[in-house]
Every structure is written in C-alpha cells, then in structure tokens.
Amino acid sequence: MNELGFPILSFMMAVPMVGAAACLFSGASTARTIALIATLVDFALGILLWLSFDQGAGHAQWQFQEYAPIFGRFAWAMGIDGIALTLIALTVFLMPICILASWDSIEKRVGEYMAAFLFMETLMIGVFAAQDLFLFYIFFEAGLIPMYLIIGIWGGVNRIYASYKFFLYTLLGSVLMLIAMLWMAREAGSTDIPTLMAYNFDPQVQTWLWLAFFASFAVKMPMWPVHTWLPDAHVQAPTAGSVILAGVLLKMGGYGFIRFSLPMFPEASAQFAWLVFALSMVAVVYTSLVALVQSDMKKLIAYSSVAHMAIVTVGLFAFNQAGIEGAMMVMLGHGLVSGALFLCVGVIYDRLHTREIDRYGGLSINMPKYALLFMLFTMASVGLPGTSNFVGEFLSLMGVYEASSWVALVCTTGIILGAAYMLYLYRRICFGDQKNADAAAMPDLTARELVMLVPIGLSVLWMGVYPESFLSPMRGDVQALVARIAPAKPEGDAKLTAGKPQPAAAHGAHEGGHEGEEKHATAGEAH
C-alpha cells in the first residue's frame, strides 16, 4: 500500500465527501462547522502527506499508490508525484479559507453550498491524484458540476448567463479530449497514466491527439481567445467560488499540459510550441491592457489571471527545467495570490456590496491592516522579488528566453503592464481621499478575515524567500519530464558562437583590458 499504512489519498477524498453528505442534512450553522472541520482535517492530512512524501535522492517517482480494479480496464488507481503533491497541498490549504470566506456572506441554502464546496474538494484532489486515464476524466469533468451550481445558485445578478457560459465553454473542449483518450487507451492497451507517459505514439497521430487535449486544457487554462468565460464566471461567482476557480481550477489546465500533452506527445508539443507561444504573447499584452481599463475589481483580477496563466504556458513549452519549474511556481504562486486578491475584494464587497472600483478610495485611512495585506498581495501579483510570483515568473521567462528571445521580450512586458494595472487598482481603492461616507465608515479586518489572509500572506513570502521547499519535491519529476521531451526539443534562437581569442592589444589604450582581466581572476577566486 504505502508508507503510512492506510490509503491516504482515498482518505483525503473521502473526508470531504462524508462532510458533504452530512452538510446536506444539517442546518446552516452546523453545516458551516462540519465544512470547516472537514477541510481542516483534510489540510492536516495534506501536511502529513507532504511530510511523508519521500523527496530524497533516487526516490520513487510515484508514491502513495493505490490500485483497486473496478471493471474491465477501469480501475481505482491513485498515486502522486511531486507535481501533484504541491497542487494537492494548494487545494487543501485554500479550502478552509474558502469556507471561512463564506461564513457570513452565504445566507441561503448553506448546507447545499457547503456540500458543493466539499464535493468540489474531493474532485480536485481526485484530478491531481488519479492515475487512471478515465478516472482522471471523470474527476476533471465532474468538477464542473459543483462550480456550475455555486455560480448559478449563489452567484450575482447575471449568474445564469455566467454559469452556462462557464459550463458549455469548458465542456466543449473536453468532449474532444474524451475521444482522444478512447483512442489512446485502445492503441496503447492501457489506461494507466504512468504507462501512457512512457508510450511513444506515432508522431502523426500525436498531432491530432495533442490538438484534442489542447482544446480542453486551453479552455481550462484559459488561453486567449477562449478566455472570455473567466471574467464572467469570476464576476458572478461568490467570493469563495472565485478563490477556488482562480486558485485551483485554472491550475488543472496547466497540470494537464504537464501530465498529458508534454510527456505523451513530445513531438507534437514541439511542433505546436509556436502556437502556444503566439497565443500566450497575445494574451499577455491583450489581457493586461484590458485589465487596465476595467472598472470592476473582480473583472480586473480575472483578466490579470489570464495574463499570468500565459506565463505558465510559455514556461511549459520552453522545454527546459527552468521553464517548467517556473510554470509550476507561477501556478502555485498565482493560486495563492489571486485567491488572496479575490478574498480582498470579498472583504470590501461584504461591507459595501459593490465591486465598482470608483465607489472606494482612501481605505488606507480607515482600514490600515487591510491596506497592508492588500499591498502585499498587489506586490506579489506584480511579481516583486521576495514574493512567490517572482520566483515563478522569473524562472519561466528565463526558460523561454532560451527558446526564443522574442517570446521572452513580449511576455516580459507583462511585468510593466502588470505593475500598471495593479497599482492603478490599488491607488483607486486604498489611496486618495475618502470619497464616500459609507466606504469611509467601513471597519478594518475582523479576526476571521485576518485568519484567512495572514496565512496566505506568510506563504507568499515563504515561497518568495525560500522557494526550495516547494521546488524540491517536484525537481526529480520535472527532470524526468525534461529528459522525456528532450529528443523533441526545438532549437533556441540564440545560437551563441564562441568568443574570438583575445589579442592583448585589442583594447584601446584607455580601456586597460588585461588589467581588468587579472582582477576578475582574483575576484573569481575570492568567490
């Protein structure tokens, strides 16, 4: 079974499932408590999972594996590698915070709401832990249902339109993916994901399979131009729904690329890298500029998510260690930061019931704690070194620079535009004078809100200052992936030539060339 003596992954999925069932049959306050306890238990199990995950040299790639045949080739196959581990950790970390965020703001059908969230958690863990192709598909698609309900029932004014748009958009791509999966299972004779990751499909077939998977993952990601469901879904979703959507659901697309597209279809991935790069470059510039002109806080952050996810996709298709690790770090960092930003929006939305940026202003005066935390998350979103997002953005852009300097240049403009729209947002909300009496009368963060935001803030700093904790579990798996795709790796555009041998007199009299050189030598030794 595994090191712990009990099937921890199934257990982590069962706990919220049981909680969900209990919530359905209990009153509002009981449901809240049950949900909080269930998510906290899962968080504790997540910590246990992380601590008992073997990160040592030469560790097994797949750990905590479980296998129980169900019928035919279909089996309950679970197991995680370091990549899945970090994403599961992100999920179980964000869930209790989501429950707390919904504590007071959800008043109707609390039991059902909590049940939907807990069911969601089960499915999200399932996506990251599934080792059977069809099991993955079921979790991947079933995740749509609770989210659809959360937006459609507890959402804002225009929730029905948003929930249908969300559902249909994401389902459309998935149908193609299912067809591809059926073909793959028949061709390879297995539905076991690790087996498929090592299976060499005919490059010609890869093209079609890659495109089928791409249709699904690109929508989930979301990549330009299939991103328009995201702003609507975010705007209409309740705060906690936005947090989970931005924090975890968007990561499923990136996880899909890492788990399926790249290792299963390396040749096709190389062949279509230009497509991914082109769409991502458009996304960075386009959605950043759109974010700049938004007057709705949630829409602004939603558009910024699209821009950040584009950094993930370019990093993934850079075909090197830095790019893929960077992409993972952006996913984790963005999960925390955009989740926190949506919580920040939720905090003031709960007080004033509007998302109009112009209704706020001068919040630094009456909500200093809020202003401090919001500043931290704003700066993290901007990618300031020392915060989680910098590590990811830096690595993935550095990775893609090796592939193409053009892509790196265009995507790096994201750091300028990102600063512009985020600081402009911050200025309009927290700086300036207090314009409206009701906004000026808002109280600062409550204890509950602090409990939600402070842990995220600390994690953001932790990831920024000592990212090794998060990189080390996934390092081996990314290395394996890079080795797997290395034969297909496209050539970069740098094509560096060797330096010409330096004649001593090549420098002008004023440059003192070799004196300098001697000095570097000593400096180098000093290091």
Added chain:
Amino acid sequence: MTSIQLIVFLPLLAAIIAGLGNKALGKLPAKLVTTGALFVSCALSWPIFLSYVAGDAGPMVVPVLHWLSSGSFEAAWELRVDALTAVMLVVVTSVSALVHLYSWGYMEEEPDQPRFFAYLSLFTFAMLMLVTANNLLQMFFGWEGVGLASYLLIGFWFRKPSASAAAIKAFVVNRVGDLGFMLGIFGTYLVFDTISIPDILAAAPGMAGSTIGFLGYRFDTMTVLCLLLFIGACGKSAQLGLHTWLPDAMEGPTPVSALIHAATMVTAGVFMVCRLSPMFETSETALAVVTYVGAATCLFAATVGTTQNDIKRVIAYSTCSQLGYMFFAAGVGAYGAAMFHLFTHAFFKALLFLGAGSVIHAMHHEQDMRYYGALRKEIPITFWAMTAGTLAITGVGIPGTLFGFAGFFSKDSIIESAYAAGGPGTFAFLIGVTAALLTSFYSWRLVFLTFFGKARWAGSEHIQHAVHDAHGHGDHHDHPDEEDSGHHDSPSHAHVSAPVIGTAGYHPHESPLVMLIPLIVLSIGAVAAGYVFHHAFIDAEGGAEFWAPSTLAFDAHLMHASHEVPLWVKWSPFAVMATGLVIAYLAYLRNTDWPAKFTAHFHVLYDFLLNKWYFDELYDMLFVKPAFAIGRFFWKRGDEGTIDRFGPNGMAALVVAGGRVTRRLQSGYLYTYALVMLLGLAAAVTWAITVS
C-alpha cells in the same frame, strides 16, 4: 553573526518592528528602533570602509541562505563585501542614519510617523541587499526592493492625488528599465550558465567577439548583454528617456528625496555599471552608448534645471544631471572617478536636499523659490550648509592644487578623464563642461533666490495661511506636513509678474537641532570628502591599490593620462564655474529684471525648458493614452464584440435560429414529407447512376 549581517539585517528588523507595531508601538519607540538600528549599521560600516582604504582587506562573501535553484541555475542569499561594496555601505548607512535623525524634526507634526520610519528602514535594507549582492538575482531583489520603498515613500502622503500618481509613475517607469535588466539576466545566464557576478566577470573577456541571435538578428554577444543591463541602469538612475519619474518623485517628503532620490537609490545604476565594469569593458559599443546617454542626460537635465521654480525640482534635475556625469565617466572607462563622484555627490546632494527641506520647513511648506528671498539672516545655519553644498556641487577649487570642495575633485576628474579618453569621451568632455556652466548657474540661482535679495514672502499662499493661523486659532492644519510642489510651475504661471515684495509679517525660524546636526555633518563631508579620499578613489597608484579587492575595472593608465591633460582642459571647469556664478549673480542680485526680459524674449526656448522638453506630454500621447484606448478597444471590440459575439453568444444564437428553421420543417403535413422523400430518392438515384 558577522558585522555585515548586522549591517544589512538590522534595518530590516527595525522596519518590521516599526511597521507592524505601527500605532500600537507609538511614535517614539518606532523612531528609536529604526534610527538606532541605522546608527549601529553606520558605525559598523565605517571600519569596513576604512580597512579597505588602508589597503588591508580582501573581498569576502558571507552566505546567508539558499534561495533558488533550477537545473544549473543557482542563486543564493549571500553578502559580498569588497572595496566597491564598502564605498556604498558607508554612503548608504551614513546618509540613511542622518536622514532618519533629520526626520525626527522634519516629520514632527506627522501623525503617521512609525509607517514613515519603517519605510525608510525598509529602503535601507533593500539598498544594502543591492550593494552586497554577489549574484545578479539578489541585485535584482535589491533593485526591486528599493523600487518598492521608493513607491511607498513617494506615495507616503497618499491622500494627495499627485503623490499617488507620482508613486505609480516611478514604479512603472522603473519597470520599463527592469524589463531590460531581466532580459539581461536571462541572456547572461544563457551565455555564461551562471549568474554569479565574479564568475561572469571572469568569463566575460572570453566571450568578447562572439555573436548571439536576439530578436531575429545577430549581434555581438557582450554588446547585447551590456545594453540590456544598461537599460535597467537607465531606469533606476533616471537617464534620458526614463528620467520622467524622478522630478515627480519630489512629491515624497523631503528627507526621502535626500536619501532615495539623490544620495543612494538613483545611483544604483552607476553602481551596477561599475560592479559589472569588466563586462562592459568587453564591448566598445556598449561603453559608447553609456557615454552618449550619460552626456545627453547631463546636458538635458542641466538645461531644465535652470528654469524650474520649485526648489526641490531644481535639485532633482541637478541630481539627474550629476548622474549623467557619473555615467559618462563610466562610459569612458573612468570607473574610479564615477564612483568617486557618486560618493561625494551623496554627501553634497543629500546636504542640498536636507537644506532645502530646512528652508521649506522654515517657510511653512512653501516650495516656490519666487516666494523666498532674504532668508540668509533668518536661517543662518541652513544658509551656510546650503552654501557649502553649492560650493561642492559647482566644484569650487583651484586646479593644480588640493584646495577644493568635494565636487571639485570628483567632477574635474571626470571631465579630465573624458578628455583624456578621446573618442566618445571628447564629446562627453564638451558636454560636461557646458553642463558645468549650467550647474553653476542654476545652483547659485537657487542660493541667490532663496537667501539673498528682498523678502518676497507676502505672495505665498502658504505664508499667508501661516500668518492667518498665527493670528487666528493656533494649530489648525489640514495636513500639516504635506508638501505642495508642482502647483506653481505650470506655464500659465510662468509669466506672472514679479511676486509681491514683503514679509507679510511672517518670521521664519531656524530648524531644530535634530535637523541641523545632519546638515552640519554633511557639510563637513561636502567640504572635506574630496580632499580626504581622492587618493584612494582616483589616484593612479592609490586607486589601483584601493580598487584591487573589488570587481571595478580601474584603469590606471587613463587616470595617469587625466592628470596630464593640457592646462586649458584643467582650467575649463573652473572657468565655466566662475562664469555661471557671475551670470547668476548679475541676473538674480544686480539686475533682477534680466530673467523676466530673457523669458519674454526667448519665450519659446523658455517654455521648452520649463516644460522639461515636453517629455511628459510626449509619453502621455505615445504610451499612456494609447494603452487605455487600446485596452478599451480590445475589451469592447475584441472580447465582447468579436470573441463573445461569434463565440458563445453566436453559437447560442445559431442553435436558436437553427431550431426555428428545423421546427418549420416539422410541419406535420404528409405531402411535404412525401415531397422531400421523393426529392431525396431522385437525388440518390442520380448519384448512383452518375457514379457507376
């Protein structure tokens, strides 16, 4: 725990305590903690610096923590100390400690003091991380950290719309530079497979002459890398093109301007070029670009400085111009001179800013020099300090001897090195001398307008306000300490006739002791720093010895040559300095109607300079407005008008429309179905016949 760790991390600790403690902690403890930490750091820094001056210390690297590794990419938190770091250590900690102290007095009435002091200490920490960086990533961390602190401090009075706008501008314009810096790091890693500074510098000469593909073209590798990094330097050091944020940054409190926007942060670019000087040495093109950009900035900022009326803006443009000197010094290979000017400039420019702050304090937050005058007798210590600063910045001294103020040693060395270097240096020499004339003019103009002539206080709204308050009900202030800059220098005010002469019954007071002590200490620096340290920084032999334990590519030949320049070259800075002084004297003390006549006569030129060459207007038209317009276009026409319209909404409409059509077909009449069947049958038969 070695002393360097204390130096760097004490300010961080103090910032955290003061920042998180904030109001709960109280003003005095917050001030004590932060100022105390800085004085300790400063006291620990000087011995390190002096040990390098004495020549008995080598470079060392103190590891702190592992940071980031990915594949072959390695970056650690580590503190590098060498001669170059030591120079920056004393500059940063000394000015910062003095500015902390000065702020006790200057920010007296501010209710939000813990936040202010926390930001100041945070800035100092970030700056120290920058100067102790042993790899490019940590340098970038410091680089962005100082940017953050600068953003927070410019926007300290966040209620003022102009302050928060200036803060965003500073951050975003700096990010443009950071784009270059980041690409430079990516490229450097690609080429050298490491970002450790000593390793790169050791390998750099071997890459000279190689080529690299960049943006579809092939370029000289080292030129590309150096220029990308230099773009970063231009952003932080406000060089021409990316300078627009610096004058606006004067929205921050004056002590901030002294620390960040004069003495330390803005010199980070110069520091970077000097730190990586062996890399720049491998590309003549890059060095030429550095020279030209530096010279152009030097002249541009000096011309604008001559027309500004806001006391802080004059000094801001002066800073920009002096940074230009440092850059072209680096560009011609005189890195020692560049660092020396950085060093002396830190003292006299911090002095000028703090002096200006003292004047502003005395004049009840009035910043427009047209409402000053005759302050010499009212605030004598400030006057003498400002005079010392002005003597230093204008480079007063007797060529050929060692009698001179700080700027005399450093600036003359730069100008002479430029001449001695030849090539682009000759151009830089001419520009440098011209700019020295303008420097002397605007610096003395500032002194004469402020301290001499007749009192013109009566026209100032701030003074009227103060006098009214004194007569009325005492301490009624809206925002006691907020400075009010940039309101008076709009073109519409430019031709306003001479301000009202008179004191309006106002009595300026000299600043309190906590503000005067920093002025006095810095005055000593402005007077003596050049004489005391010129041997170590720029002397051909002394410099070679001093800079040996550092990454700075000191060029003893060039420094020798700079001492051997013709006599007219040596005297030219002196001559133009004297000329500028005389013009300022004649125009602002003897014939006070000259400036008005001049502006009336050359109003096009005057407006051009007063409006800072219209850079802000140009950028607004080229970048800011289009960004919003394009964003709106993408949103309304792109997302909503195209993707949604033809995507989900279009599909939905199509399904509805399709349903409507097919519903019509289900008419229920047998004869229609029969007809369709018949047609189908006919078609099928036709096909079967024609195919076979």
